[in-house]
Amino acid sequence: MKIKNILSHILLISLSILALFPFLWLISTSLKGGGENIFAYPPKFIPTDFTFENYVGVWGKVDFIRYFVNSFVVAGVTVILNLIFSSMAAYPLARMDFKGKKILFFAVLATIMIPFQAIMLPIYLIILKLNLTDSSGVINGYLGLILPFAVSAFGIFLMRQAFLTIPRELEEAAIVDGCNAFQIFTKVLLPMVKPTLAILAIFTFIGSWSEFLWPSIVLTDEKMFTLPVGINNLQGLFSSNWRYIAAGSIISIIPIIVFFLSLQRYFVSGKNEGAVKG
Amino acid sequence: MYKFFGKYVPYLFLVPAIVLLAVFFFIPFFRTLGLSVTDYSNGLYSPEFCGLKNYLNVLKDPVFLKVLGNTFLFLILVVPFLTIFPLFVAILINQKLRGINIYKVLIYLPVVVSIVVCAIAFKWLYAQDGILNYFLSLIGVSPVGWLTDTRFALISVAIVTAWKGVGYYMIIYLAALMSVPKELYEACEIDGANSFQKHMTVSIPHLMPVIALVSTISAISAMKVFAEIYVMTKGGPLNSSKTIVYYIYERAFENLDLGMASAMAVVLLLIVLVMSAVNIFCFERDKYKL
Numbered sequence: 001m002k003i004k005n006i007l008s009h010i011l012l013i014s015l016s017i018l019a020l021f022p023f024l025w026l027i028s029t030s031l032k033g034g035g036e037n038i039f040a041y042p043p044k045f046i047p048t049d050f051t052f053e054n055y056v057g058v059w060g061k062v063d064f065i066r067y068f069v070n071s072f073v074v075a076g077v078t079v080i081l082n083l084i085f086s087s088m089a090a091y092p093l094a095r096m097d098f099k100g101k102k103i104l105f106f107a108v109l110a111t112i113m114i115p116f117q118a119i120m121l122p123i124y125l126i127i128l129k130l131n132l133t134d135s136s137g138v139i140n141g142y143l144g145l146i147l148p149f150a151v152s153a154f155g156i157f158l159m160r161q162a163f164l165t166i167p168r169e170l171e172e173a174a175i176v177d178g179c180n181a182f183q184i185f186t187k188v189l190l191p192m193v194k195p196t197l198a199i200l201a202i203f204t205f206i207g208s209w210s211e212f213l214w215p216s217i218v219l220t221d222e223k224m225f226t227l228p229v230g231i232n233n234l235q236g237l238f239s240s241n242w243r244y245i246a247a248g249s250i251i252s253i254i255p256i257i258v259f260f261l262s263l264q265r266y267f268v269s270g271k272n273e274g275a276v277k278g
Numbered sequence: 279m280y281k282f283f284g285k286y287v288p289y290l291f292l293v294p295a296i297v298l299l300a301v302f303f304f305i306p307f308f309r310t311l312g313l314s315v316t317d318y319s320n321g322l323y324s325p326e327f328c329g330l331k332n333y334l335n336v337l338k339d340p341v342f343l344k345v346l347g348n349t350f351l352f353l354i355l356v357v358p359f360l361t362i363f364p365l366f367v368a369i370l371i372n373q374k375l376r377g378i379n380i381y382k383v384l385i386y387l388p389v390v391v392s393i394v395v396c397a398i399a400f401k402w403l404y405a406q407d408g409i410l411n412y413f414l415s416l417i418g419v420s421p422v423g424w425l426t427d428t429r430f431a432l433i434s435v436a437i438v439t440a441w442k443g444v445g446y447y448m449i450i451y452l453a454a455l456m457s458v459p460k461e462l463y464e465a466c467e468i469d470g471a472n473s474f475q476k477h478m479t480v481s482i483p484h485l486m487p488v489i490a491l492v493s494t495i496s497a498i499s500a501m502k503v504f505a506e507i508y509v510m511t512k513g514g515p516l517n518s519s520k521t522i523v524y525y526i527y528e529r530a531f532e533n534l535d536l537g538m539a540s541a542m543a544v545v546l547l548l549i550v551l552v553m554s555a556v557n558i559f560c561f562e563r564d565k566y567k568l
Contacts, residue, residue, distance in 0.1 A: 004473075011370055016384040019445065022399035023391070025409060029402065039407040041415075089295035092288035104292065109566060111303045113554035117502050117523045118547035121530045121539055122309035123302055148302040151295045157566055181287045210392040212505045213523075217531060228394040232509055235398065242402060249395045260390045261383070267390070268382040268449060 023253075030054050030246035038242055054247035061244075062237070064251055066223060067230040074145045074215075074226055075208040081146065082204045083197055086155030091185055093156065094163035095171070111153040117213070123148055124217055134224040141224045145215055149208060155200050162196035163189060202266050209256060227252050310547070313540035322534065332541035341517055342525065342542065348432055349521040353500045355436035360443045360496040361489060367444060368451035369477055382452075386445035393442065397509035400438045401425065404510075431511050431519035438506045443499075447492050454488040455481060491561040498553045501546065522546050 025045075032038050033049035092098060093105060116123075127133060127144045134141030166189060174188045190197070212228040219229055231252045238244040260267065317328035336342050371381055388396060403410045404424035411421040424434040458481060466476045482489075504523045507513055513520030513528065520528075522542065530539035558566060 005375060008370060008373060008375055012375075012378075012381040012385075015367060015370075016381055018441075019385045019388050022396065022403055022441075023387075025403060026399045039405075041407075041412055043409045043412055085294045085298065088291045092291045096288045098285070098288040101288075104296070107304070108295075108299065109558065111299055112558065113551050114303065114307055115498075115502055115546060115550045117504065117526065118543040118550065119303070119306035119310050121526075121536065121543065122306035122313065124531075125309070126301060126306065147298065151298045153299075156295065161565075181284075181291075185291070206390055210390075210394075212392070212394055212508075213527075216508070217527075228392045228505075231392070231398065232394045235509070242405075245398060246402065249398050253391050253395050256390055256392070257387075260387070264379075264383050264386075268379070268386050 023250075026246040026249055029242055030250050032243060034243075054243040055251065058234075058238075058244045058248040059251065062230065062234065062248060063223075064230075064248075067225055067227045067252070068255065070142075070224060071209055071226040071228075073142055075205050077142070078146050078149050078208040079201050079204045081150040082152060082155050083201060085151040086200065087159045087190065087193070087197070088185075089151065089156045090159035090163055091189065094160045095189075108153045108156055112157075116148075120214070120217065127218060134219055134221040138224070141219070141221070144218050145226070148214065149211070152204070155204065158196060158200055159193065162193040166192050199266060202263055205259075206256070310540050310543050313536050314544045316537050316540075318534075318536050322536070328537070332537040333544075335538055336541045336545070339538075341520075344517050345520050345522055345525045346545075348517075348519065349501065352432060352436055352439075352503060352521055353497055355433060356439050356443070356500045357493055357497045359440045360447055360500075361493040363440075364444050364447035364492070365451050365482075365485070365489065367448045368455055369481060371448065372452055372455045382449075385448060388442045389445040393505040394509055396442050397438055397506045400434070400441075401510050404434055425511050425519075426515060428516050428518035431515060435503070435506050435510060435519050438510070439500065439503055443496065447496065450492060451485065451488060454485050458484045487561060491557065494553055494557040494561065498550055498557065501550055501553070 028045050028047060029038055031050055031052070031054070032047040033051035033053060036044070036047060036049035089108075093101065093108075127148070130144075132140050132144030132147065134144070170188055170192075171184055174184045179187065210228060211226070212232070215226045215229045216232070219225055222230075222233070225233065231249055234245050234248045238248075314332055315327060315329060317326045317331060318324075320326065367385065371378060371385070402408060405411075406421060406423065406426070410424065414420075414422060422430055425431050462480045462484070463476055466480055471479065502523055503521055504527065507519055507521060507524045508527075511519040513524050523546065526539050526542050526546065529535045529542065533539075
């Protein structure tokens with residue numbers, strides 16, 4: 001029994017190292033000063049010419065604060081709109097009978113099956129037509145990044161499932177008390193699905209924060225870059241200065257690591273399997 | 279009681295979602311179909327209906343055939359790995375051990391880190407004088423051009439996708455493993471089975487639906503691979519690591535070849551549609567309460 005446990009620990013430690021190694025090697029490189037060959041054979045994991053210079057240098061040359069703010073605004077607003085619109089749409093789908101319900105249900109389901117990548121070109125043409133690009137101002141630029149992801153079928157189904165578990169008696173009691181549909185929604189149903197709203201918020205945030213394809217299509221102005229686009233741009237800025245690229249990459253992942261570690265139970269409990277897109 | 283709400287109330291709640299889905303899903307969907315039968319060769323402002331010409335051009339395009347082949351090769355490289363390996367990790371991690379939660383967090387971490395940073399980190403590992411080639415030299419293998427050799431570029435990209443996906447699918451398996459009735463394992467123990475036999479006779483059969491689910495969702499997400507390629511290889515060298523989404527992106531946004539890009543998008547759409555339909559109607563009925 002003891003031996004089996006030790007073996008498990010060894011395997012799990014190896015797996016953890018494999019998962020972390022690319023990041024650890026970036027950190028190591030980012031802390032090596034100009035006096036040390038980063039291509040040395042054999043490679044040195046602990047820097048001999050230890051320095052924070054690369055962090056200072058890349059921070060001074062790249063406007064990380066702006067990237068953070070852009071990513072934060074885009075992800076934050078995307079989350080808020082998703083919470084509102086997805087739960088609003090889910091309520092009648094879970095609780096009311098109306099004409100066209102079946103069609104709507106399957107229409108929403110269909111959007112899960114249509115990959116964004118197959119329709120991104122017309123979406124871009126629509127965004128151009130609506131003037132929602134960064135060349136027509138900051139707000140328009142943000143809207144162009146946000147609106148295509150402001151509601152998701154995933155969110156609608158998640159909320160619908162949550163509403164389905166609430167006993168109907170609660171609504172009936174509220175109706176007897178004289179609530180209208182809007183009041184039932186905000187005062188009775190929404191407070192009961194707070195845990196699901198939290199899950200939707202967390203996973204929408206992560207998804208929006210790390211979205212790369214769409215921002216790299218619509219963004220032209222460096223001032224509007226979100227983090228992933230900005231970080232990819234480091235490669236061009238510092239062509240082969242791997243010390244700077246490494247330092248910049250590490251800076252960029254600090255917020256999401258903090259976010260993940262403080263909310264890790266939502267991610268690894270296994271209760272919300274499949275919530276983040278793969 | 280639902281008469282109480284009035285006829286228009288359900289629609290009021292649905293309006294924002296319907297408008298957004300219409301503008302950013304359904305209209306673009308039908309536009310894609312429309313663009314795929316439109317000829318823009320006389321300029322972006324004089325579109326002409328051209329029937330299936332774009333589709334024929336796509337089928338005659340040697341790059342597209344290469345790209346389609348690459349995409350399926352990519353699936354073969356990634357999907358079996360992501361279906362099987364995370365299952366073993368989940369079984370390993372589904373034990374009462376000290377610090378088990380730390381392992382879960384560390385193994386899951388690559389899932390939440392932006393794919394751009396992951397790809398940059400691997401690009402650094404893959405460098406010609408980089409650390410991976412050093413490890414190879416230790417076992418007497420000469421340096422590999424991970425991202426510069428046509429034989430290896432696609433594999434190198436697939437390694438990144440596979441590495442980043444392990445934690446994600448591990449958690450899906452873990453959730454399923456926790457739902458296996460304990461009595462089944464106890465019955466096995468009474469019969470004197472060792473842990474390998476226990477998992478082969480209880481866990482794996484019990485998890486078959488989830489294994490099927492993971493294979494389809496990992497295939498769908500592999501079909502859509504883009505960022506790894508954009509950051510590491512731009513599809514090169516010589517198109518050797520170019521897959522379908524990257525090629526659509528290139529045709530649409532770099533060559534402004536709207537017709538051909540859309541015809542290829544329809545091909546992508548059909549493939550993913552079939553995979554998703556299988557997924558939703560066979561493996562995820564519960565999730566959508568169909």
